[in-house]
Amino acid sequence: MMPSELAPLEILQTLGINGMPIATPVQGGFDMAMWKVEHEGQISALRVFRVGAHEDCEHEQSVMEAARAAGLPVPEVQKAGVWQDRPALLLSWLAGRTVEDELRARPWRLWSLGIAFGHMQAKIHAIPAPALLRQRPDAWIAWQCEGEQALQDGLRHLQGDQIALLHLDYHLRNVLTDGKHITGIVDWTNALAGDPRADVARTVSILRVDPLARKPLLVLLGLRIFEQAWRIGYQRERGRFKDMSLFYTWAGTVIQYNLAPRYKHIPNELAPARRWTNKWKAQAGCER
Template sequence: MSHEHLDPHAILETLGLFDITVVAPVHGGTDTAIWRVEKAGTVYALRVFQKGEGDDCQREQVIMQAALAAGLPVPQVHAMGKWHDFPALLLSWLPGRPVAEELRAHPWRAWSLGLLFGQMQATIHTLAAPEVLCQQPEAWINWSGPDERLLQERLHREKQQALTLLHLDYHPLNVLTDGNKITAVLDWRNALSGDPRADAARTVSILRYASLGRRSILELLVLRIFEAGWRRGYEQKRGALGDMNLFYAWASVVMERDLATKLTQNELSLIHQWTLKWKKRIGCL
């Protein structure tokens, strides 16, 4: 989402924050616009949603408050409001930098960073989903789209019944670290309730998508070591994931739908090959 045509000072005043000393845009997000805000030594994050997304903004506020209450390293919501129909959240600014940046700066720590990354996702999956998410227990299955009836029937038969909290956008850009621990889990926009194996498969699909494009053999090796560390850390916390083929098929389908308008045809064809591979393995072609 572009920062253009948005007035962060006016938005902050709408949220009750005046006498700001620093307002700096944070680039990298696609669905929301984000600024780093300082006032009297306190640092905040201003997150502005697109017009008409008031329900999404309120839903994310409820989810983050529930996650914070459960002890997860999630930003505190200081204020929520609306400016010219743009919903906005004023959040605490948590320390650390994205795991992706830490991985680039210290690639030799891929395994240990992967362990931390996996352990935190496993911790998320120990939590029951908040009520706002439990009202749509099939939403994660339906995310695969109306043309995936056979896949959805298989997921209905195989799913776990407990309504676990799923992040569903858990990747190295949305997770912060200080190098020794995970300091923040950000962007809960996609969060749903459901089978934790779906969230784990979604993370794998995003990590594999990061391998698309021109990457050196060394970079690909670092990503694979990081992914292996993630799996070890996750399974240390919650036990073996088991047979994931069905969930990898679901995650590949979701990835195709999610990025259909954002990737080149060549990139989409690579993801489609993953989809076909997993569907073939589970007999869903």
């Protein structure tokens, strides 16, 4: 969704923000528009959903409120409303910049920020999922995996007893830092309840084979260092990952289903994801 297609000042008026706020577009995602809003000495984030996405908005609002109540650095929902059938949230503006931007400017922080990145994801998984999500504790298994019955059956057999909060889009562009600490976690649209290994596998798949994260060789080497630090930071809190083959298969499948519409005219962009997924599928002995 392009911010230029919308009228942020009208949307802000709908939310009760009058006067002369300054709204600056920022990157908001494939089906989301977002602005940085400056008004009466305060800075907020305006997040506008696609037409009719009322359940998605309510879902994200509930998850953020639960995560924030548990002590995670998550935006506060200041106002919520609807403009021309588009749900909108006005959120508190979190300090810092994305981990991706910080590492681009200061690559020597790969290791320390990787440790912090893993530690924060472990903190998310230490939180029981909110009641709204606990009603569907295995919803993550079928998410973006239509038709993969053998995979789904294997995951149901393998999933653990813990029903944790899963972010399911935990990557370098959705986590903020001041250069030393993690200052924010944003974009909770995909959040579900379930086995923490699913969220771990999802993060690995994005770091490894998401076309949006594909980088030149030197940057890829840096990402491998970052990934190793992330694993250490996470495992210090929650122990080593176990029985991950099926979870990696699931995560690779999710990337392919999720991004297929975006790359329908250039399907070869998803070839690395297909190879990665097939490798783990073979290792897990999981056939379609």
